[in-house]
Amino acid sequence: MTAPGLYVHVPFCRTRCVYCAFCSSTDSGMAGRWLEALAREAQDSAELTEAFDTLYIGGGTPSCLDPDQLETLFRSLHDAFAFDPGAEVTLEANPADLDREAAARLAGLGVNRVSLGAQSFDDEVLAFLGRRHRSTDITAAVEALRAGGIHNLSLDLISAVPGLTAEGWQHSLQRVVDLEPQHISCYQLTLEEGTPLAARVERGEAALLDEDTAVGQFLAGSTFLAHAGFEHYEVSNFARGREQRARHNMKYWTHVPYLGLGPSAHSFDGAVRRWNTADVSRYCELLETEGSAEDGRERLTPEQLGMERIALGLRLADGMDVGDLGEDPDAAAVLERCRELDLVTIDGDRIRPTREGLLMADGLARELCSL
Amino acid sequence: MSQKRNFSIIAHIDHGKSTLADRLIQASGLVELRDFRDQILDSMDLERERGITIKSQAVTLPHDGEDGERCDLNLIDTPGHVDFSYEVSRALASCEGVLLLVDAAQGVEAQTVANLYLALEHDLEIIPVINKIDLPSADIERVKEEIEADLGLDSDEAVLCSAKTGEGIDDVFRAIVDRVPAPREEVEKPLRALIFDAHYDPFRGTVVSCRVFEGTLKAGDTIRMMSNNATFRVEEVGIHRLDREPARSISAGEVGYVIAGIKRVGDTRIGDTITLDSEPAAEPLPGFKDVKPVVFSSLYPVASDDYPSLVEALEKYTLNDAALVYEKDSSAALGMGFRCGFLGLLHLEIVQERLEREFDQSIILTAPTVQYRFVLNSDEKLTIDNPAHYPDPTTIATALEPFYRAIILVPERYMGVVMDLCRDRRGVNPQFNYPTPGRLEIRMDMPLSEIIYDFYDRLKTVTQGYGSFDYEELDYRESDLVKVDILLNGEKVDALSMIVHRDGARPRALRACERLKDEIPKHMFKIAIQGAIGGQIIARENITPFRKDVTAKCYGGDITRKRKLLEKQKKGKKRMKMVGSVSIPQGAFVAVLRSEKK
Numbered sequence: 001m002t003a004p005g006l007y008v009h010v011p012f013c014r015t016r017c018v019y020c021a022f023c024s025s026t027d028s029g030m031a032g033r034w035l036e037a038l039a040r041e042a043q044d045s046a047e048l049t050e051a052f053d054t055l056y057i058g059g060g061t062p063s064c065l066d067p068d069q070l071e072t073l074f075r076s077l078h079d080a081f082a083f084d085p086g087a088e089v090t091l092e093a094n095p096a097d098l099d100r101e102a103a104a105r106l107a108g109l110g111v112n113r114v115s116l117g118a119q120s121f122d123d124e125v126l127a128f129l130g131r132r133h134r135s136t137d138i139t140a141a142v143e144a145l146r147a148g149g150i151h152n153l154s155l156d157l158i159s160a161v162p163g164l165t166a167e168g169w170q171h172s173l174q175r176v177v178d179l180e181p182q183h184i185s186c187y188q189l190t191l192e193e194g195t196p197l198a199a200r201v202e203r204g205e206a207a208l209l210d211e212d213t214a215v216g217q218f219l220a221g222s223t224f225l226a227h228a229g230f231e232h233y234e235v236s237n238f239a240r241g242r243e244q245r246a247r248h249n250m251k252y253w254t255h256v257p258y259l260g261l262g263p264s265a266h267s268f269d270g271a272v273r274r275w276n277t278a279d280v281s282r283y284c285e286l287l288e289t290e291g292s293a294e295d296g297r298e299r300l301t302p303e304q305l306g307m308e309r310i311a312l313g314l315r316l317a318d319g320m321d322v323g324d325l326g327e328d329p330d331a332a333a334v335l336e337r338c339r340e341l342d343l344v345t346i347d348g349d350r351i352r353p354t355r356e357g358l359l360m361a362d363g364l365a366r367e368l369c370s371l
Numbered sequence: 372m373s374q375k376r377n378f379s380i381i382a383h384i385d386h387g388k389s390t391l392a393d394r395l396i397q398a399s400g401l402v403e404l405r406d407f408r409d410q411i412l413d414s415m416d417l418e419r420e421r422g423i424t425i426k427s428q429a430v431t432l433p434h435d436g437e438d439g440e441r442c443d444l445n446l447i448d449t450p451g452h453v454d455f456s457y458e459v460s461r462a463l464a465s466c467e468g469v470l471l472l473v474d475a476a477q478g479v480e481a482q483t484v485a486n487l488y489l490a491l492e493h494d495l496e497i498i499p500v501i502n503k504i505d506l507p508s509a510d511i512e513r514v515k516e517e518i519e520a521d522l523g524l525d526s527d528e529a530v531l532c533s534a535k536t537g538e539g540i541d542d543v544f545r546a547i548v549d550r551v552p553a554p555r556e557e558v559e560k561p562l563r564a565l566i567f568d569a570h571y572d573p574f575r576g577t578v579v580s581c582r583v584f585e586g587t588l589k590a591g592d593t594i595r596m597m598s599n600n601a602t603f604r605v606e607e608v609g610i611h612r613l614d615r616e617p618a619r620s621i622s623a624g625e626v627g628y629v630i631a632g633i634k635r636v637g638d639t640r641i642g643d644t645i646t647l648d649s650e651p652a653a654e655p656l657p658g659f660k661d662v663k664p665v666v667f668s669s670l671y672p673v674a675s676d677d678y679p680s681l682v683e684a685l686e687k688y689t690l691n692d693a694a695l696v697y698e699k700d701s702s703a704a705l706g707m708g709f710r711c712g713f714l715g716l717l718h719l720e721i722v723q724e725r726l727e728r729e730f731d732q733s734i735i736l737t738a739p740t741v742q743y744r745f746v747l748n749s750d751e752k753l754t755i756d757n758p759a760h761y762p763d764p765t766t767i768a769t770a771l772e773p774f775y776r777a778i779i780l781v782p783e784r785y786m787g788v789v790m791d792l793c794r795d796r797r798g799v800n801p802q803f804n805y806p807t808p809g810r811l812e813i814r815m816d817m818p819l820s821e822i823i824y825d826f827y828d829r830l831k832t833v834t835q836g837y838g839s840f841d842y843e844e845l846d847y848r849e850s851d852l853v854k855v856d857i858l859l860n861g862e863k864v865d866a867l868s869m870i871v872h873r874d875g876a877r878p879r880a881l882r883a884c885e886r887l888k889d890e891i892p893k894h895m896f897k898i899a900i901q902g903a904i905g906g907q908i909i910a911r912e913n914i915t916p917f918r919k920d921v922t923a924k925c926y927g928g929d930i931t932r933k934r935k936l937l938e939k940q941k942k943g944k945k946r947m948k949m950v951g952s953v954s955i956p957q958g959a960f961v962a963v964l965r966s967e968k969k
Contacts, residue, residue, distance in 0.1 A: 190924070212918070215918045218919070235925070236923050252930065260928075265928070266931070304938075307938070308934050311933055311937060312930070337895075337896070359918065359919045360918075360921060361921040362933075369937045
């Protein structure tokens with residue numbers, strides 16, 4: 001899995017959800033200009049890369065683009081880049097956007113995996129989150145995708161939402177398992193600065209769940225999905241088997257190179273990480289005038305790369321290499337303490353987080369990076 | 372020959388001492404308006420920020436009297452805190468008169484009274500000055516009554532002024548010239564000059580400030596310090612303007628400076644007498660004493676690698692502050708460091724802040740303690756200022772601790788709360804005075820250890836800021852002392868041990884555990900904080916572990932941010948001290964001393 005991946009950021013949504021801080025605009029009138037800028041960025045990056053074996057169209061809400069726009073997007077990418085015949089081509093979609101025809105069109109464009117923002121099967125929770133779909137839309141979307149020819153599905157759920165009970169969470173987990181997807185992501189709700197939700201919490205109008213309840217839902221999800229045959233292979237990600245893991249996302253976590261196009265997208269070539277401006281109109285303007293929307297870059301030192309391998313590895317069931325801890329004499333003691341706390345297991349030269357360890361991945365990284 | 376007057380300004384804190392000094396300097400024309408800044412004599416950043424004077428300063432102000440005669444007014448600015456009372460006394464010994472400043476709204480306070488006694492001891496002409504008369508809350512009549520009743524001074528003699536607006540400044544000048552006696556000018560006698568301050572100049576070495584009482588001092592002279600007979604050759608003498616102004620000589624009656632190739636401030640002693648090696652005076656000037664530290668604490672570098680740098684910083688620091696004494700110390704928890712003696716808690720805070728700011732040191736100070744005395748069963752006598760050296764309790768025949776007299780001045784209505792506080796702090800033998808109706812002076816014998824344990828903060832709190840406070844040394848008294856140890860996950864942290872009275876052991880241990888619970892961040896594991904006397908646990912707190920410490924999402928755009936956070940945390944961790952597997956932040960070591968949450 002060393003072929004690079006391609007990410008495209010579609011910065012448009014019909015509506016904004018209360019918790020989301022991703023780069024996105026509800027002004028779809030900008031989409032035409034954005035598509036042109038993107039085509040230019042793709043062309044300019046073309047000669048730099050070998051064939052991709054993953055393509056991930058994320059956002060934003062890529063499914064809110066109209067059929068012509070989607071077609072233009074894919075044509076620009078195929079004009080500029082080569083893709084492996086067996087490439088994983090994922091598109092993020094809102095359940096409300098998908099019917100059988102839409103699914104068939106996506107399949108026609110080469111999309112073979114859809115990541116569906118289901119989030120919850122409780123309509124009250126969906127309303128709280130500001131989602132524009134309802135639980136019935138999720139079932140309908142799954143049926144439509146399969147009927148349209150897309151069978152590799154991933155569904156997102158959000159836990160620790162204010163008002164979400166243990167039973168409510170169990171219900172969503174059961175419903176998602178009943179739909180038999182290949183992959184499930186369960187994200188704990190996080191308060192992002194500048195979001196409407198953060199403002200409501202600040203004003204005391206909403207309260208996040210307490211730590212114990214949030215921990216309970218995380219562990220319940222992990223246990224429940226394990227019983228249902230899903231491997232908990234990353235903090236927030238579950239797959240039916242090794243082959244069903246998100247191939248594209250795995251590249252982020254294992255330092256495999258990726259190219260990112262679109263506003264706020266990050267690229268990494270193994271040594272340099274660079275990122276585009278997160279402002280949509282600025283992105284277009286920069287590409288029209290300068291030919292690049294780059295906003296910053298950093299060349300990672302061997303120490304920094306090592307630090308990232310530790311931080312990323314501890315989020316994965318596959319864990320990290322003990323060699324990345326370096327020669328520090330304190331390492332063995334710190335590691336032993338983490339093991340005694342049942343946060344990691346040590347198996348030869350692999351350090352693997354336990355289920356509880358995944359919940360403490362940042363704390364573990366802090367301990368092991370601060371040697 | 373021109374006339375001279377030597378005077379000082381003394382006041383309770385915040386009554387406007389530095390502002391009045393500023394105004395006098397400005398009015399004398401010594402400094403152009405555009406070069407002026409507030410608290411002009413306080414050259415240290417720390418002094419300006421805190422609005423306090425830490426070191427004595429002198430300045431010679433030219434003044435043209437109404438008769439046209441030129442008069443040199445030597446203002447000696449003194450530190451305004453009880454920690455530095457010896458320096459204050461030497462500065463006052465260099466004067467013939469003082470301006471006793473009283474705030475027109477606040478009136479007479481504890482330090483006003485203490486300062487008055489100090490001035491009386493030196494037989495000085497005392498000019499009461501009522502300052503801040505521009506304040507809407509100024510109550511000049513009441514303050515005059517207090518001056519009569521509390522201070523026993525003639526209030527008709529009081530000068531009214533506002534150092535802020537400049538009103539009455541001419542009257543202040545007139546009072547200095549008319550009422551401060553001119554110094555005697557015994558130029559023919561052998562040299563006797565009193566050292567009242569010394570500061571370090573990186574280019575010239577120690578600059579000694581002195582008042583010449585008899586004789587004359589000039590460049591080329593060989594001087595002798597009468598306390599230890601050390602001799603130095605004088606390179607330069609002069610008077611203090613805002614900078615140094617060299618002069619051919621300084622003579623009896625004058626205040627000036629001497630530069631004599633003296634490397635360290637510690638080679639000069641405040642209060643010492645300078646004489647000439649060739650023609651020494653028979654007797655030194657009276658009042659010299661070796662200043663002894665009263666509060667002790669250990670100083671450690673946060674990172675043990677920084678020990679050599681701390682050694683160097685302390686050496687440089689003491690060039691300019693001879694009152695700090697230190698010797699090597701080591702702790703199982705904190706590694707190599709120093710045991711330091713301070714004049715008081717303010718002095719301790721100043722040393723800490725200056726080492727951090729001016730010398731870029733990252734340091735940990737342990738809880739301050741006083742000097743205890745023990746008589747052992749073997750009749751051996753021990754003096755101990757470090758809990759680590761506490762003797763085996765079974766060998767102790769008698770334990771003694773220093774007592775001080777606390778002098779508290781409060782509005783009468785706070786009598787109840789202040790007495791409760793004093794009794795809580797083991798105060799005994801109360802005496803009450805009612806200097807004026809409604810005002811109460813409480814004098815009480817109190818262990819110094821209780822005074823340094825945030826007594827002043829508590830007094831301010833319970834009296835809503837109205838209480839003022841001063842203290843003076845009494846004696847050593849027998850006491851039932853125990854050593855309280857603090858354990859983190861069962862491991863004793865020697866740097867957190869404290870010697871306390873048995874009755875206060877449990878509450879003190881509990882509070883220390885609570886403070887540590889606030890200061891130590893959550894870890895991945897549970898932390899038990901315990902207070903113990905010997906093997907007996909008397910207090911306990913727990914810090915619950917993190918159960919969840921992870922971000923939900925980590926995709927392409929999140930990795931750089933995550934790594935930068937780790938880099939920052941790695942740096943932060945270097946500023947923590949590891950005891951066993953527990954990371955303790957710097958502040959935790961002194962936080963145990965606070966009785967209240969910050």
